[in-house]
Amino acid sequence: MSLGRTYIIWMFIFFVFIQLMASMSNLGLTPLLPFIQQEQNLTIVQMGYLAAAVHLGIALFSIPSGMLVDYFRVKWMLLFGGLLVGFVCISLYLFSGYVLLLIAIFLMGIFYAIIPPVMSKGLVILIPQKFRGTAMGIKQTGVSVSAFIAAVWLPFMAVHYHWKMGYLIIGIIMVAISFIALFFRDSDGDRNQKERSLRSTFSLIQFGDVLRNDSFRTICYIVPFLFIAQHTTAAYFVVDVYERFDVPLLQAGYLLALLQIGSIIGRILFGMLADWLFLYRRELLLANILLATGLVILSFVLIPFSSLITLSILAFFIGMTSSGWNGIFTVIVAESVAVNYVGFANGVGATLGYLSAAIGTPIFGYLHNLFGGFSVPWLLMAGSMFFSAIFLYRLKRKKEQDVVK
Structure with missing residues (x-):
């Protein structure tokens, strides 16, 4: 089925906007936690449960939601997922007790888990391969932009009205x-008998074939390190510069903003490079990004002075490399399997990633307490980036050898 250019552009804008709003529902909880704590008289542990509930919901439901996307198709799952996320956000305005809020936030994570696989499969159908990396990169910037908006707008609404008003x-x-x-x-499988027959043979055997795919299996090996790097740099970078270099919190916040700006630029830039220079070598680009991430983190560990200019440059490049891979990763996962199983593949990757981040981020903090600083944890992270890059280089070499044979 040939899709008109105008249709593609407007539908892509819709995808970016719904990604922005859905991510805001997911990421908006963090800047509102102090307001919720004050209203509900919560302990630190209870706040932690609220923060973890949404990620637990995403991790638990990513694979089932991906399978549902493959079976019921993009149109209906995108409608269904968007409505459910919207309704649970509205429910936060109506609920008042801590337990009800906790349940609603957990459900928000479950329903949000529908959005990533349905968006990935939708873009695979909508966007031609030669523009897919750029499109995925632009779409993924919606996550970082929504974090910016949520951090500024939601506290403003909480101060002037109520913290629930923003979610409403x-x-x-x-x-x-x-x-x-x-x-x-x-x-065009909607009217294609072959694809309808594939839907009717929805089975675990076919998903086993997906898991045996070399490209997809390699991505599954490295995705935990990717997500841990993305979440720990955002969580601990400011803490480290404050502890190690006595950087004032205001300036440390400025460095965190630069890290987020680097993330936005990286997602777009690497997406464009994936289409222009690495169209059939996306694994090679991701390997180079991981290698650069390891080198930048290593430079940050070994830096002997606290020049704000130097720290600003490092913050920008840490954000660009440790978070800029997201769009490329999504494209590689989507293109490594048949279109019928893009949702399932995306769900597996998301589950591995979110579970790893939920476990790895506190472990990173524990290593800080164990070794009396962040140097050893950062070095271990840099090593994991080098290790992951080698895995991808080996995958690229194997694919080239298979082509020769």
Whole structure:
């Protein structure tokens, strides 16, 4: 089925906007935790449960949601996922007790888990391969941009109105825009008997074939390190510069903003490079990004002075490399399997990633306490980046040898 250029552009804009709003519902909880704590008289442990509930929901439901996307197709799952995320955001405005809030936030994670696989499969259908890396990179910037907006706008709403008001607005917008998904045209398999027969043989055997795919299996090996690097750099970079270099918290916040800006630019830049220079060698680009991540983190560990300019440059490049891989990773996963199983593959990757981040981030903090600083944890992270890059280089070499044979 040939898709018109105007249709592709407007549907892509819709994808970016729904990614922005859905991510805001997911990431908006963090800047609101102090307001929730004050209202509910919560302990630090109870706040931790709230923060962990959404990620636990995403991790537990990513694989089932990916399978549902493959079976029920993009149009209906995008509508269904958007409506559910919107309704649970609205429910936060109605609920008041801690237990009800905890359940609602957990459900938010479960319903948000539908969004990444349905977006990935939708873009695979919508965008031609030669533009897919750029499109995925732009779409993924919605995550970083939503974090910026949530960090500024939601506390403003909490101070001037109530912390629930921001979520009410997000929920209403999500419900309203989700109906645009009805205009999405799934692949011509809608009228293709062969693809209908593939749907009817939805089985664990076929998913076993997906898991035996060399490219996908390699990605599964390295995805825990990717997610741990992304989450720990955002969580501990400011703490380290404050402890090690006595950088004031205000300036440390400025460095964190640069890290996020680097993340946004990296996702777009690497997406464009994936299309222009690495169209059939995306694994090689990801390996180079991981190698650069390891080198930048190593430079940060070994830096002997606390020049704000130097720290600013390092913060920017740490953000660019440790988070800029996201769009490329999504494209590699999507292109490593048949289009019928993109949702399942994305769900497996998301589950491994979020579970690893949930476990790895506190372990990183524990290593700080064990060794009396962040130097050893950063060195271990740099080593994991080098290790992951070697894995990808070996995959690329094997694929080249298979082509020769």
